Amino acid sequence: MPLPVDFALPDRAAAIFFILTLPACGWVALSDLRHMKIRNAAVLTLAAIFLVIGPLVLPLDLYLWQIVQGLVMLAVGFALNLARAMGAGDAKFLAAAAPFVLLPDAYAVLVLLSVMLLMAVALHRSARRIPQVTRLAPRWKSWGARKFPMGLGLGPTLSLYLAVAAFG
Structure with missing residues (x-):
């Protein structure tokens, strides 16, 4: 049964982006859990995928507007980071x-994103209270951190959006 959401992203582009970005999105989530950092290499990988594949699967005018959108989000994320409202890695990922x-x-x-973040917070905060779970990954910084590893919600949100846009 298809979802009652009809995304504007073309199916073919969404499918290609989903397949290519899935490892990077997983890397973002895992890196944030382990180190409380979203690695620049993961963010640059996402950006490179769009820059290289985008013109092959999107009309040129749309591709260029999407780049502008990314630059706007970079500026917004930079401002939010300066205001200490968002981590630098989170801001770079959003861009x-x-x-x-x-x-x-x-x-x-x-x-x-709202739903994914709520689910991620509930899952992470519950899991870190279970010794059997934390023993499986004893060196993860996120278990003892006051802040939440936003990559756990951010990466899966992009993957889920692309998957639903591609496959309904």
Whole structure:
């Protein structure tokens, strides 16, 4: 049964982006859990995927607008980081992920992000209270951190958006 959401991102582009970005999104989540950092290499990988593959799967005018959208998100993320409202890695991830999300899909993706972050916080905060779970990954910095590893919600949100846009 298809979901009642019809995303603007073309199916073919979404499928290609999903396949290519899935490892980077997983890397973002795992790195943030382990180190409480989203690695620049993961963010640059996402950006490179869009820059190289985007013109092959999107119309040129749309591709260029999506790059502008990413630059706007970089400026917004930079301002939020300066205001200490967001970590630098989170801001860079949002800037790298923004070109993959078409503007008509932004509201649905924000709703998806909200749900994913709530689920990630609940899962992480519950899991870190279970000694059997924390013993499986005893060196993860996120178990004892006051702050939440946002990559745990950010990476899966991009992957889920692309998967739903591609495969319904």
